[in-house]
Amino acid sequence: MNRILAGLACAGMLLSSVAARAQSPEPLSIVVFGPPSLGAFLPPVIKAQKLDEKNGLAIKFEERTPDAYTAQFNSGEFQLGGSASLLTVGLADIRGVKVTYLFNLFDFWGAVVTSRADVKTLKDLEGKDLAAAKGTTNYVMFDWFARQLGADPAKFSVINTATPGLIGYALADRAAAVQLWEPAYTTLLSKKSDMRTIDLAISDSWKKFTGSRNIPYLGVAAHIDWVEKHQRLIPKLYAAYKEAADWVSAHPDDAAKLIAAKGTPDDQKAIADLIRANDRLGMNVQWASDVAKEIASVYAAGKSIAFLPSEPSAATIYQAPGK
Template identity: 20%
Template sequence: MIQRRTLLRAAALASSPLALAARAAAPLQELRLDYAYYSPSSLVLRRFGWLEEDFKKDGVPVRWVLSAGSNRALEYLNAGSIDIGSTAGLAALLGRANGNPIRAPYIFSRPEWTALVVRHDSNIKTLADLKGKKVAATKGTDPYLFLLRALHVAGLKRDDIEHVALQHADGRAALEQGRVDAWAGLDPLMAASELDQGSRLIYRNVAFNTYGFLNVREEFLANQPQAVRRVIAGYERARQWILANTTEAAKILSEEAKVSLPVALLQIKLRTDLSHPLPTAEHVQALQAAAPILLSEQLVRPGTDLNRTVLELVDTRFAAPLLARA
């Protein structure tokens, strides 16, 4: 009995606020985060080394990992190989609903980064023309979810097309080589296909493009809140720099993604809105409006409370004091 009481007391002490605070105060060994061509702020931040400069005074190295799409960023977050990763909002919701322990305290952009694309010589003109056709899209990403929502607009179902699961760059290649009839594109690849190959966007809907979410593993957010604040401050610095230096930011995107400057300018100037970085009710409502597609397409378990999941994902309070001072 004495031993049992001792064990219970030890367990209680281990979970006490003081013990948790002590655990949270453990020094950060390495900052691990992603960069992505669909997130120009991440490219600018990495190029200028602002986070390396900030964390160097604490002796903390910064490690960057390239995310080729939301699906990759979510895989890295779920595996614990990065602590902070950039994805589309609806993709983040899908990940959270399926057990990926993430929260989103910052919005890195409001993009129009996806649309449905066909070759310049295609006879496909409308969504209805996609019936029976091969369409490439990367599962678990905004373009894939955009495709599903677009099909619903035309009264089509997922089974009415032949979905070809390819990563974004491979989807572009498959379209241009004629191996698929259409592609749910992603910038800057989509912009490059338009300008370089004459590909056409047959369906655009900015409302179906969900926001760019900067996601943090919950454990990291709880244990290293100050580090997260410093990363967000870095993103804010990059965002403000892009707003003041749009052409220079496009040059960085052009060099990193290996696309032409006109392609990069199309993405940043015409399809990227950097004006609302703080998560708000607007982002909550946008995800709640989009969430039914996850249930209707059986991408989450039946009965999943997606409204609650949205509230668990979108952190409207963490960054508020930081952005209020900016």
């Protein structure tokens, strides 16, 4: 009798152990840009609100500079990238790296700011220095928009720096102008409100080129071999990001304290206002397959300025389950 009871107890412990393992969060490692950047916008919210755990994941976000991000994601050192811009995904595919854009997080927006009286248009920057994170797709997209306005980016003297350095260049007036985007743009204006923003005519130029105002820009990408092995995790990952975006939209003040945790109260207020407006932030979480037409337009823009030497494969646009 005792042996039977002992056997039942062992079996029960074994089943409990199996169940516990089945319920344990799946570990994921995702490389992202360091702040201030769009790729670093939602991760602190996901972790603070435990939205990864809620969806059965244990995500570790690893911060890198843009150049290091691209190298380490493309090499496969990281199988998941949370600062994945469409054009870098497309270029990686053309170069033989099998990757796919899982879902969009933010639509494109960028800006050029200056304190110099002699810089009123982008064409005025020809022959002058422009501080920019040249290794980012935001700069590549800016290149396209600059050409639509008749400027020649090849004539800009670009001072290449990592994204965290852009605000410092602008505050110190160390370049004729600085090309940057959100949330760095809002943080900069909260510190130096007299900076002038040069109009890039983004909406008008894109509408003329595509007939649409939607510009999918940055999201989450993965290596295709990882996708094939972890299909069941992708909806969970999407849910964690979507719930984070929804929470940010519903709680802008609380979200700002997480996103700009090291910022001043003024910095945090500026981020909260940015979230409320969402016109420059462009937070727009959607499956890649739901914006496939718009993604094709972004690829066409990249080809038109020779950033993309050919058309990326259809495999770069992930087909979400049930789509």
